[in-house]
Amino acid sequence: MIFANLSEKLQNAVRRLRQKGKLTEKDINAALREVRLALLEADVNFKVVKTFIADVRERCLQSDVMASLTPGQTVIKIVKEELTNLMGGEVAKLAAADRTPTVVMLVGLQGSGKTTSAAKLANLLKKQNRSVLLVAADIYRPAAIKQLQVLGEQLSIPVFQLGQKQPEQIARAALEQARREGYDYLIIDTAGRLHIDDEMMAELVRLEEVLQPEEILLVVDAMTGQDAVNVAQSFRERLNLTGVILTKLDGDSRGGAALSVKAVTGCPVKFAGVGEKTDAFEPFHPDRMASRILGMGDVLTLIEKAQSAFDEEKARELERKMRSRQFTLEDYMEQLQQLKKMGPLNQIIEMLPGIGGMGKKLKNFDVDESVLKKTEAIILSMTPEERAQPAIINSSRRRRIASGSGTRVQDVNNLLKQFAMMNKMMKQFGKMEKSMLKKKGKFPFM
Amino acid sequence: MGLLGNIKKGLQKTRSMLQGRLGALFSRRRFDDDFYDELEEILIGADVGLQTSLELVEKLRENVQKGRISEPEQVVDLLKEMLLDILGKETVPLAVSEEKPMVILMLGVNGVGKTTTIGKLAARYRKEGKNTLLVAGDTFRAAAIEQLEIWAKRSKSDLIKHQQNADPAAVIFDGIAAAKARGSDLVLCDTAGRLHNKANLMEELKKIYRVIGKALPGAPHEVLLVLDATTGQNALAQAKVFNEAANLTGIVLTKLDGTAKGGIVVAVARELQLPVKLVGVGESIDDLQPFDPQEYVEGLFAGEWI
Ligand SMILES: Nc1nc2c(ncn2[C@@H]2O[C@H](COP(=O)(O)OP(=O)(O)OP(=O)(O)O)[C@@H](O)[C@H]2O)c(=O)[nH]1
Ligand SMILES: [Mg+2]
Numbered sequence: 124m125i126f127a128n129l130s131e132k133l134q135n136a137v138r139r140l141r142q143k144g145k146l147t148e149k150d151i152n153a154a155l156r157e158v159r160l161a162l163l164e165a166d167v168n169f170k171v172v173k174t175f176i177a178d179v180r181e182r183c184l185q186s187d188v189m190a191s192l193t194p195g196q197t198v199i200k201i202v203k204e205e206l207t208n209l210m211g212g213e214v215a216k217l218a219a220a221d222r223t224p225t226v227v228m229l230v231g232l233q234g235s236g237k238t239t240s241a242a243k244l245a246n247l248l249k250k251q252n253r254s255v256l257l258v259a260a261d262i263y264r265p266a267a268i269k270q271l272q273v274l275g276e277q278l279s280i281p282v283f284q285l286g287q288k289q290p291e292q293i294a295r296a297a298l299e300q301a302r303r304e305g306y307d308y309l310i311i312d313t314a315g316r317l318h319i320d321d322e323m324m325a326e327l328v329r330l331e332e333v334l335q336p337e338e339i340l341l342v343v344d345a346m347t348g349q350d351a352v353n354v355a356q357s358f359r360e361r362l363n364l365t366g367v368i369l370t371k372l373d374g375d376s377r378g379g380a381a382l383s384v385k386a387v388t389g390c391p392v393k394f395a396g397v398g399e400k401t402d403a404f405e406p407f408h409p410d411r412m413a414s415r416i417l418g419m420g421d422v423l424t425l426i427e428k429a430q431s432a433f434d435e436e437k438a439r440e441l442e443r444k445m446r447s448r449q450f451t452l453e454d455y456m457e458q459l460q461q462l463k464k465m466g467p468l469n470q471i472i473e474m475l476p477g478i479g480g481m482g483k484k485l486k487n488f489d490v491d492e493s494v495l496k497k498t499e500a501i502i503l504s505m506t507p508e509e510r511a512q513p514a515i516i517n518s519s520r521r522r523r524i525a526s527g528s529g530t531r532v533q534d535v536n537n538l539l540k541q542f543a544m545m546n547k548m549m550k551q552f553g554k555m556e557k558s559m560l561k562k563k564g565k566f567p568f569m
Numbered sequence: 570m571g572l573l574g575n576i577k578k579g580l581q582k583t584r585s586m587l588q589g590r591l592g593a594l595f596s597r598r599r600f601d602d603d604f605y606d607e608l609e610e611i612l613i614g615a616d617v618g619l620q621t622s623l624e625l626v627e628k629l630r631e632n633v634q635k636g637r638i639s640e641p642e643q644v645v646d647l648l649k650e651m652l653l654d655i656l657g658k659e660t661v662p663l664a665v666s667e668e669k670p671m672v673i674l675m676l677g678v679n680g681v682g683k684t685t686t687i688g689k690l691a692a693r694y695r696k697e698g699k700n701t702l703l704v705a706g707d708t709f710r711a712a713a714i715e716q717l718e719i720w721a722k723r724s725k726s727d728l729i730k731h732q733q734n735a736d737p738a739a740v741i742f743d744g745i746a747a748a749k750a751r752g753s754d755l756v757l758c759d760t761a762g763r764l765h766n767k768a769n770l771m772e773e774l775k776k777i778y779r780v781i782g783k784a785l786p787g788a789p790h791e792v793l794l795v796l797d798a799t800t801g802q803n804a805l806a807q808a809k810v811f812n813e814a815a816n817l818t819g820i821v822l823t824k825l826d827g828t829a830k831g832g833i834v835v836a837v838a839r840e841l842q843l844p845v846k847l848v849g850v851g852e853s854i855d856d857l858q859p860f861d862p863q864e865y866v867e868g869l870f871a872g873e874w875i
Contacts, residue, residue, distance in 0.1 A: 267716075
């Protein structure tokens with residue numbers, strides 16, 4: 124994908140300027156053009172993109188960006204900040220009623236994932252020791268009631284239904300039962316409907332009147348394209364939406380719909396569906412989503428993790444070594460140990476810039492932690508000399524290292540090859556004048 | 570009522586193309602950057618996709634520069650022509666198999682309309698006097714079997730099903746065997762919705778595809794990918810991966826009764842040479858139509874929603 128590595132593109136766009144040492148409006152425009160393309164590629168609605176770019180441009184022009192030593196990074200930072208602001212900043216929580224039950228209504232287009240989300244949300248609440256009554260109010264789609272019942276049974280959560288009776292009638296009766304029996308939450312699954320279907324939208328309005336819900340959550344498929352704004356706008360005009368559930372985030376869409384919907388409704392995305400299983404449901408993290416939409420990976424989270432895991436002094440030392448190309452196997456092992464402190468590897472890989480678009484392969488790639496252990500064992504079986512100068516490791520040394528570490532000679536060969544490759548990459552890395560991560564992150568491994 | 574009619578019905582007050590955004594655009598009567606930017610936005614707004622949109626507009630620009638076009642109105646005609654070059658000018662009908670039964674496999678990500686389309690399609694074949702048999706190949710989603718069962722009743726089709734969580738390939742194998750034994754004309758196989766980036770589920774799909782070929786050499790005769798018109802750029806990735814796994818023969822574009830245009834099929838047609846064969850325009854049993862490229866292209870530019 125061409126726009127996968129936005130940060131790189133941005134760097135290119137402002138490279139010229141670095142030579143000049145001064146940022147012009149033209150340079151900013153060039154950089155923002157790349158941002159525009161990245162957002163459009165991510166399915167953010169073009170009107171939303173327009174407003175967004177205009178805002179960012181203004182901020183770039185008036186701020187200290189022009190004077191900044193690293194304007195490329197500063198532009199990215201502003202973009203990221205504005206994007207995160209637009210996405211709602213903080214993780215949003217579910218409202219709670221003064222008097223139980225708290226009523227949550229799920230609405231949305233056909234096939235967006237309402238029924239599954241209703242069950243997942245109920246499951247999440249149940250795990251927090253809340254009692255939940257699910258309500259099957261989709262009387263139209265064949266076997267929709269049955270679907271909710273099956274899910275309820277799997278989760279041992281009761282499901283209220285009255286067959287194909289009118290949804291308002293179902294809602295009224297369910298509310299009554301929830302009050303009588305003291306449920307903490309009442310979650311209503313409604314039928315999927317088109318936002319332009321007047322009759323069906325009117326049904327939702329009546330349901331809202333009956334239920335007076337604390338939450339009306341619009342369920343939106345993360346793969347939604349440009350139409351997300353029309354959908355969101357229509358639902359918001361008719362109902363008092365309070366939030367959004369973004370589904371199918373386990374797919375590989377960039378999820379620009381999240382931004383479109385937020386921009387139009389002002390409602391925060393509260394939860395994300397990340398798989399078909401009923402526990403694949405999480406609170407939504409706006410900042411992570413901002414990165415995903417931009418296709419630049421979860422850079423900020425990565426930086427934070429790196430900062431907390433790395434010893435500043437050591438990092439500076441490593442960085443010096445890398446730049447002067449004195450990076451040894453000893454250092455490599457240290458890096459691996461630091462890396463392990465940062466958490467499960469595949470999570471970290473997911474956060475790396477560029478993976479968003481480029482890495483189908485990488486995304487399916489399960490990082491094998493045992494490989495790390497093996498690598499460590501191999502390096503530990505080397506003498507300090509060997510670690511400092513891998514070139515001296517001839518075949519008899521390789522055999523010795525292999526038997527010492529309980530691995531095969533082949534494994535030792537592989538490690539040495541990888542290390543050589545990494546050193547080569549680092550040389551290139553060293554050539555890059557200012558790396559985005561280096562400035563803020565002190566994370567030389569990347 | 571054709572596809573365009575349905576879109577119009579949905580939009581309630583559709584303004585004709587020249588009164589809409591393109592109209593405003595042409596009143597400008599000048600080919601400046603804004604003109605091209607707006608044209609680009611109309612295409613992007615219809616989910617035609619960034620790259621395809623940029624390239625189409627670039628081509629138009631070239632044509633203007635070479636003096637082939639001098640009036641903004643001509644731009645529409647040329648644009649439509651270019652779109653039809655990609656989509657094909659004629660409706661591409663579903664395959665017809667000489668032998669019985671003909672096997673149709675329905676695929677797609679979650680919630681796009683596979684099961685509903687099977688129900689509608691079965692009803693269409695029934696109207697032609699064909700015997701149809703539906704196979705409940707979605708053994709994963711809760712109540713998916715029951716849902717198809719209802720569509721089998723509605724369309725007066727036979728149904729072959731196994732238990733929940735059974736091997737989908739085995740159900741489909743049995744379905745084809747039953748169709749052979751009963752002399753059914755058509756077998757329509759439902760499958761579980763699957764995201765194309767889940768390697769294990771795509772492997773399962775490959776197995777289903779292989780098993781169908783074993784159950785009946787030459788089958789499946791149609792492998793249809795269902796795309797939801799609401800879907801954006803991701804549909805292209807879906808088409809690519811599903812095509813690799815199961816040799817798609819066509820696209821079904823559903824939910825065109827909404828305001829989404831489903832323009833990503835242009836990119837899909839261009840990159841994979843896959844024709845759109847059917848469109849879904851509602852939830853009722855009759856809401857399935859052959860894809861008419863001319864009407865579709867008109868519809869792409871219609872409406873105030875873009
Ligand atoms: N408006 C509209 N709704 C449709 C159309 N086709 C399907 N639907 C609705 O979309 C929803 C999902 O349809 P299904 O047929 O269950 O989709 P599926 O692909 O089988 O879903 P899974 O098996 O869960 O992956 C249902 O509510 C259908 O009624 C269409 O053309 N227009
Ligand atoms: Mg289905």
